[in-house]
Amino acid sequence: MTADHRRAAVLCGIGTWLPPRVVTNDELARQLDTSDEWIRKRTGIRERRVIEPGMSTSVLAVEAGARALKSAGGADVDLVIVATTTPDHPCPSTAPEVASRLGLSGVPAFDLNAVCAGFVYALATAAGHIAAGIAERVLVIGADTFTTVLNPEDRTTAAIFGDGAGAVVLRAGTADEPGALGPFDLGSDGTGADLLIVPAGGSEQRGSGRPLDPADVHFRMDGQPVFRNAVARMSESAGKVLDNAGWRLEDVDRFACHQANARIIGAVARNLRVPEERFLLNVDRVGNTVAASIPLVLGDAAAAGELVPGNRVLVTSFGAGLGWGSTVLTWPELVVE
Secondary structure, X not given: OOHXXXXXXXXXXXXXXXOOOEEEHHHXXXXXXXXXXXXXXXXXXXXXXXXXXXXXXXXXXXXXXXXXXXXXXXXXXXXXXXXXXXXXOOOOOOHHHHHHHOOOOOOOEEEEOOHHHHHHHHHHHHHHHHHOOOOOEEEEEEXXXXXXXXOOOOHHHHOOEOEEEEEEEEEEEEOOOOOEOOOXXXXXXXXXXXXXXXXXXXXXXXXXXXOOOHHHHOOEEOHHHHHHHHHHHHHHHHHHHHHHHOOOXXXXXXXXXXXXXXXXXXXXXXHHOOOHHHEOXXXXXXXXXXXXXXXXXXXXXXXXXXXXXXXXXXXXXXXXXXXXXXXXXXXXXXXXX
């Protein structure tokens, strides 16, 4: 089998969903020592979506997954992967329940936690299953309700994150087709684990014998080193995946960066010496949605006509762990709500 005709994972459906509740910067400013101007200047965010009582990550995942399956023309998938850092429960995995509620009972399903890089890691995992012949069609969902782990009094994190979900369907195809994913570049650096962390809730805290500090149940972020690492890692990963694909920067029509904040995306653009106009952006409307970030920005751009069939797209992400990942594809014909 030639390189152009090797078995590959091909994007054939996409769907997104956001909880209906909108929280504006002005609303946050009434609760915190902040302002709309302060938030916009540092993050580029003006509003975000937040779950309401009775909602959970699985609710968002099911909604986005159903839309992706509809976009792909049917529910005949044989694997479900949910990328999330905020599962409904520490145990069991959220994915089997999501699959069941989508009418996919009996289909293998599991969660994957790589935080903001989770969706790209999940794409690579799905592509591996397809390349190995283990699966023919895979539903990959990125869903997070990260507002549930934030300290509501910490303006540096409460202003950044939002809740949401996005999903894609991948099918077996060939590497020369529009929508074919790959190659991938993935990496991690555990020496930076403390830069973005929820200290409590895991075996380290539970097995320590120390009394629980209530503050440790909330997410913490060391902003400046996170910013530097995010810009450096996404820039480096983008360069590596371009080299592996045989593409040049000028070949890329659209860059889909993890939507951490607008300043990070702008810095990546400057690092790569690429006009910011080629970078897709929706963080101003949804905030940082963690594992949902990449499918949400792709779905939004496709629906708005900013991403059209034939566009060469570079996807790159960075998150806690530290972890990062990138891939490329040529955007296919898709039905997008």
